[in-house]
Amino acid sequence: MNKRINVILSCMGIVGMIACGGNGENKKENDTSKAANQNVASTDAAMLDFKSDGSKGVGPVSTIEHKAFDAQLANKGVELFVSKCAMCHNFERTLVGPSLDGVVKRRTPEWIMNMMLDPSTMLEKDADAIALSKDFSSPMISLGLQQEEARAILEYLRERNSASK
Ligand code: HEC
Structure with a gap:
């Protein structure tokens, strides 16, 4: 028991x-x-924050509205990036142009937009672009992008930069 x-x-x-x-x-x-x-x-x-202080470069874009990250816009940007930029840039290493890893932390969004929309003016007049070009033998070319297309690519760069860290 x-x-x-x-x-x-x-x-x-x-x-x-x-x-x-x-x-x-x-x-x-x-x-x-x-x-x-x-x-x-x-x-x-x-x-996902942009770099807010620093040179805005020389070209058609003087201000960018700082909005919350837009995944749909970034998806449009990926396609454009693949067809217009990937032959010269990726996020791992230098190709014809520099790796774009961390670029939204290095450059203001306005500077990046101006580089996409009018690289020849940037390479002629912007001190940072001129300094960068010293390391590259062939320059970035104009891709004839519309401003909205460049904005979509910028949103993709914003996303990539957060994913790669
Ligand atoms: C023909 C090759 C080529 C293409 C296409 C190209 N780039 Fe570039 N890019 C370069 C080179 C080379 C540089 C370095 C500056 C120079 O010497 O022109 C550069 C520089 C840059 C920079 C500055 C990077 C930094 O570290 O500050 C950004 C941003 C950039 N490119 C974005 C783009 C985007 C976005 C596209 C597509 C819309 C694109 N590039 C298409 C060659 C290219």
């Missing part, structure tokens, strides 16, 4: 421990994943 009660008690004890242990684990997991999500969200927002 005593023995049986002991067995029952110790069973309950084990069940209780498992149940408690389980709950504790779950709670801990939930807390850490919540914290991790918050980190991801704030890192993403920071990575």
